[in-house]
Amino acid sequence: MDIQNLVSKDYVSVSADTPVSKLVGEFEDPEVKGIVVDDADGFAGVVTRRQLAASHQKPNEKARSLVWHVPTVSPRTDVREAARLMVDGDTRLLPVYEGKQMVGVVTGSDILDAVQPFLDAATVGEVASTDLVTVDPTTTFGEALHHLRENRITHLPVVDADEAVGILSLYDVVDYTARTVTKSQGGNGQARDHGGFGGREGERARLLDLPVRDMMVSPVRTIRPSQGLDEAVEEMAAVGGSSLVVVDDDGSATGIVTTTDILDALTWEAEGNRAVQVSGVDHLDDASYSDVVAMVEDLERVAGKLNVFDAKVHLHQHDEKLRGTRLVMANMRLYTDKGTFLASGEGYGAKAALNEAKDIMERRIRDDNTYGRSKKHPDEEYWEKRFGWWLEE
Numbered sequence: 001m002d003i004q005n006l007v008s009k010d011y012v013s014v015s016a017d018t019p020v021s022k023l024v025g026e027f028e029d030p031e032v033k034g035i036v037v038d039d040a041d042g043f044a045g046v047v048t049r050r051q052l053a054a055s056h057q058k059p060n061e062k063a064r065s066l067v068w069h070v071p072t073v074s075p076r077t078d079v080r081e082a083a084r085l086m087v088d089g090d091t092r093l094l095p096v097y098e099g100k101q102m103v104g105v106v107t108g109s110d111i112l113d114a115v116q117p118f119l120d121a122a123t124v125g126e127v128a129s130t131d132l133v134t135v136d137p138t139t140t141f142g143e144a145l146h147h148l149r150e151n152r153i154t155h156l157p158v159v160d161a162d163e164a165v166g167i168l169s170l171y172d173v174v175d176y177t178a179r180t181v182t183k184s185q186g187g188n189g190q191a192r193d194h195g196g197f198g199g200r201e202g203e204r205a206r207l208l209d210l211p212v213r214d215m216m217v218s219p220v221r222t223i224r225p226s227q228g229l230d231e232a233v234e235e236m237a238a239v240g241g242s243s244l245v246v247v248d249d250d251g252s253a254t255g256i257v258t259t260t261d262i263l264d265a266l267t268w269e270a271e272g273n274r275a276v277q278v279s280g281v282d283h284l285d286d287a288s289y290s291d292v293v294a295m296v297e298d299l300e301r302v303a304g305k306l307n308v309f310d311a312k313v314h315l316h317q318h319d320e321k322l323r324g325t326r327l328v329m330a331n332m333r334l335y336t337d338k339g340t341f342l343a344s345g346e347g348y349g350a351k352a353a354l355n356e357a358k359d360i361m362e363r364r365i366r367d368d369n370t371y372g373r374s375k376k377h378p379d380e381e382y383w384e385k386r387f388g389w390w391l392e393e
Contacts, residue, residue: 003082004075006114007096007104011036016044016064023047023063030240033107034093037063043102045069046093049154049170072097079111083266086111088279088314090331092242092259108259109237115266116233124232125225127265128246128255130339131364134159137166141215142208144168152331152344155243155256158216162252164245166216222247223257229265232257261340264312264333280315283328287351295358299334302362310335313357315350328353332361341365 012026016039026032027049034046045067070089073082073096086092092108134157135144144156148170158166223232223244232244236259246255267277276293278284284292296311311334318327327346330353334341341364345356 001079001114002076003073003079003096003106003111006079006106006110007075008106008110009104011093011105013038014063015039016062016067018063020061020063020066023066033109034091034105035063036093036095036102036105037067039064043072043095046091046095048091048093070094072102073106074098075103079115080266082106083108083111083263084277087260087264087267087312088277090314090316108263111266112233112259112262113237116230119229119233119262120231122229122265123225124223124227124229124244124246124257125339127229127261127335127340128225128257129261129342130246130255131341132157132253132255134164134253135168135212136160137211137213137216139212140208141210141212144212145208154260155258157220157245157253157256158212158218159253164220164222164247164253166213166218167220167243167245168212168216169243220245222251222253224248225254229262233262255339264335267310267312276311276313278313278315280317283315283317283326284350286325286349287354291351292354295354296334299358299361299365302365306365307337308334309337313354315353322348325349330354330357332357334361 012032013036014023014026016037018037023035026035034048036046037044044064047063047066048068068089068091070091071085071094073085073094075096075098077096082094085094086108093105094107095102096104096106133147133151133153135147137158137160139158148154148156148168154170156168157164158168221235221239221241221244223235223246225246225248235244236242243256243258245253246257248254276289276296278289278292281289292313296308300306300308312332314331316329316331318329320327325348327348328350329344329346330350331344332342332354341361343357343361343364345353345358345360347353347356
């Protein structure tokens with residue numbers, strides 16, 4: 001199945017000189033998954049909510065400073081490959097090119113809508129992230145923002161007495177950005193009481209001190225581990241959301257499932273063969289692919305009774321250097337018979353970043369006590385049902 005029938009011409013495109021404040025305004029529409037940025041040479045990249053939330057914008061900052069370089073695809077790209085590129089590129093929007101001409105975009109929502117009927121073979125529990133990061137209703141927005149950035153996550157459940165009572169997402173963070181950046185417009189950059197950075201910082205401080213109960217979305221949408229991924233996609237589409245909190249029989253929050261988790265599940269290898277996929281291999285300057293595979297195998301051995309079905313590693317290189325070596329970020333995602341585990345690490349050089357991510361992953365696996373039993377490894381019948389729609393193509 002390719003993406004040909006999923007290509008949309010309904011997308012937002014701006015020039016590289018567009019002020020960040022205008023981008024913020026565009027993202028107030030939850031339907032906007034990303035903004036295409038063009039420069040004098042054509043397509044420059046995209047800007048997503050993640051870039052806005054992770055940066056500290058000044059009123060005169062331009063779109064080019066936030067551009068995220070993402071892959072492009074053709075209308076004949078397979079949906080599984082498109083899903084993989086979205087996950088590896090940390091984007092939910094890919095530009096679609098026919099030759100040198102951009103003909104539209106494809107989004108993660110488009111892909112999930114198309115494959116939803118085939119997702120009943122997999123359950124929420126098989127793909128949900130169980131290393132849950134939460135806050136309580138009294139946590140300040142500033143602390144919550146720190147958790148989102150520190151853990152590189154897009155959704156933060158708000159939990160009170162083990163029960164999910166709300167959720168804070170990048171939508172809320174972008175709204176915060178919009179309020180602070182918009183307020184600063186019209187000032188001259190001096191610390192003054194009636195505008196400029198002085199007004200902006202005062203507004204920022206007040207927002208950061210607010211408790212998340214005043215900013216979270218409530219009630220929160222939940223789902224059980226035993227429910228199918230098709231139900232998860234349907235529920236997300238019904239509310240226009242991109243995440244669901246996973247709860248057990250007594251209503252306690254045990255995990256979270258996002259569109260990223262489901263897109264990632266589309267890239268699993270058929271017949272249960274473990275694959276170690278590495279994106280950003282160009283950054284493996286002081287390490288090799290075999291080193292990454294060995295790390296995954298070590299994690300499986302250390303964890304004991306844990307089977308890794310699939311592993312994804314994404315490397316991103318920053319401009320910062322130390323004695324000529326660039327700062328690298330390594331994101332690692334493991335799909336196991338005890339749930340999904342995530343870890344990120346940074347270091348100067350790929351090897352240092354990978355080792356930090358591995359150490360964090362090892363601690364998280366050892367600390368995980370939320371599963372009392374292991375799932376049966378999927379058999380041939382499962383995989384035929386799971387990927388039949390794709391194999392027939």
